[in-house]
Amino acid sequence: MGPPRCVREIRSKRVPDTEENFEMCYCKSCPTYDECTSRKGEKLYCSRGKSGCRLERRGCVCGECNVAIKYALSSNYYCIAGVAKF
Incomplete structure (x- = not known):
């Protein structure tokens, strides 16, 4: 049956760009x-989507970001x- 409608709606919202x-x-x-x-001026991936660059995982600060905190991203x-969905 899945989660109630209100929960599905909340999870489908995106961080405002x-x-x-x-x-x-x-x-x-x-x-x-x-x-x-940096050259492309990319930022705010949680809202805008993944990078157009080929990236190597070297650590992540998303959990410390004020945007992630504001929208309770996990x-x-x-x-x-x-893109993050909450």
């Missing part, structure tokens, strides 16, 4: 954030895995 969230984003301090992502490596 706003300037405020972009500025709060910690991506630039992440060990996985590299020259390619995963990591959005730059590789893609």
Whole structure:
């Protein structure tokens, strides 16, 4: 039968792609954030989706990010895995 409708709706919401969230984003301090992502100006992967760069996992700071805290996100490596749903 699955979870109630209200739970399904909450899980399908996405982190808003706003300037405020972009500025709060910690991506630039992440060990996985590299020259390619910096050159492309990529950030806010939890909202915008995974990177267009080929990334090597070198550590993740998603759990420390104010955006992740604000939206109670529980995963990591959005730059590789893609958009967060909550």
